[in-house]
Amino acid sequence: MHKYCLECDWKASTDDGDSEQEVSRKAIEHFVETGHTVDSIRLPPPCVNKN
Numbered sequence: 001m002h003k004y005c006l007e008c009d010w011k012a013s014t015d016d017g018d019s020e021q022e023v024s025r026k027a028i029e030h031f032v033e034t035g036h037t038v039d040s041i042r043l044p045p046p047c048v049n050k051n
């Protein structure tokens with residue numbers, strides 16, 4: 001899971017070693033602290049393109 005801010009360079013990702021819950025919590029914190037809009041990208045599962 002990746003989350004990023006539409007209004008500044010803030011982002012959080014499970015690639016950084018955080019759990020999805022932690023990433024979500026950080027996104028909410030960023031919103032509460034700044035009022036910025038945070039959007040998320042959910043990557044598709046790795047096997048989705050198999051034909």
Ligand SMILES: [Zn+2]
Pocket residue numbers: 005006007008009010030034036037
């Ligand atoms: Zn921001």
